[in-house]
Amino acid sequence: MPKTSARLLTLLSLLQARRDWPGQALAERLEVSPRTVRRDVDRLRELGYPVAATKGPDGGYRLDAGTELPPLLFDDDQAVALAVALQTVTSTGAGIQEAAARALNTVRQVMPARLRHRVDALRVTAVGRAGTGPDPEADSRVLMTLGAAVQAREVLRFDYTRASVPGASGASGAPGALGADRDTAEVRRAEPHHLVTWGGRWYLVAWDLDRDDWRTFRVDRITPRTPTGPRFTPRELPGGEVAAFVADRFQGSDGSGGRPCTGEVILDLPASVVSAYTRDGVVEELGPDRCRLVLGAWSWPGLAAGLGRFDADIQVVGPTELKDAFALLARRYAAAATDGPAGTSAPPLSR
Structure with missing residues (x-):
């Protein structure tokens, strides 16, 4: 039989890995009697872990949410994953970077040397917001x-x-x-x-x-x-x-710190809606259902196509290249809708 302290850690790990555990199944996994499992559950409760007993033919246990956060137990892969997630929290835009840094330091301090080495080797910088597609x-x-x-x-x-x-x-x-x-x-x-x-x-x-x-x-x-x-x-x-x-x-930067194609439009949408789907643009509220957006891209057609995703009326403030790009895409889309060839008379769009 493992020592009580080691057995308690194993029991806690099992309760965290699965929602409901029959008492007999826990006893078999721990190689102890059901009575010993009950005593170990009582010890976990004394330490602050809200372990609930479930009724039924076999009876069982469940680790519920409590009023306070007790000490947590992670396996090696979970600990490394947690450390990486805390490093990349800046990409969420949630404003919790300082708290995440403190949490990472706390987790790292209690890690064994082998895990600290893995975490220190995996230094990550999160750039931009998290993706929405299946990557x-x-x-x-x-x-x-x-x-x-x-x-x-x-x-x-x-x-x-x-x-x-x-x-x-x-x-x-x-x-x-x-x-x-x-x-x-x-x-x-x-x-x-x-x-x-x-x-x-x-x-x-x-x-x-x-x-x-x-x-x-x-x-x-x-x-x-x-x-x-x-x-x-x-x-x-x-x-x-x-x-x-x-x-x-x-973003297709030309080396000057910005993107080569930057345009300004007015959208018939609330600023709050546009801001939620704009990674790097500048959004200015013009009214309850209208806003100004300044946005850049790697090409004029790319910028026009990106603005079209808002599914709203668009007024182009400038420059002329952006208006030309909208005109080019309009011809292409119209031709695609009729299965006809796109016109080729549009002037080339320089970057």
Whole structure:
């Protein structure tokens, strides 16, 4: 029979993992008698855990919510996941960054050394808001490998799978087409700088040794090779801030800190509605059901298409390029609705 303290921790872990437990099932898992289970449940109650007894032929136990927060118990994977989530809380826009930092420090202090090492290796920067679409999941083992290489400053060699259709995302980090076939892989060498999240996806910011330039790689497309390469002296990231660098790359920045195409419109929607779906724009209330929006994008047609998603009447304040983009999209959409070819008489839209 395990010692009482160890048995209590095991019992607590079981109660946290499943809502209802028959008493006999707990006794079998703990290799003790049902009477011992009852005594252990009483001990947990004395420690502040609200364990409720359930009635029925077999009887059982359930860990309910209480009036105070008792000590919690996490397995290794849960503890690492919690630490990563606390690091990425800035992407929620909830205004709890300081509290999250304190919670992360508290969790880290009570972690065993092996878990502290894993958490310290997996330093993450959250850029932008969380995504809303079904994005591919990054393998936790790959994340740990990349995080360790970032911390150790070791050159990475990896297979990078790229989309095989035009417009799908590649190493530059530009968003790609959903559902693209990914059957083209190539070997890459890079100096890893940082792990970031953007729009619900994981990315590795690194200096590409073969392209001699900075790149952002999607983690779900990386297959690391072992062993890692030699240690390197970190280069200075353009602008110095990883969050600003990644945001500029995804927004198509021309290097001046902004996006190359910025327009101003008036929308027949409340400012509160537009703000909820605007990541980086400036929203000004003009009335209960009207607002001004200044927004940027990587191209004029892209900006016009993004504004059209609000499903409201739009008045273009400027510039002329944005009006031309709306006119071009109108012809294309009209042609698509009639299965006819889009007109080609529109002037080219420069970036």
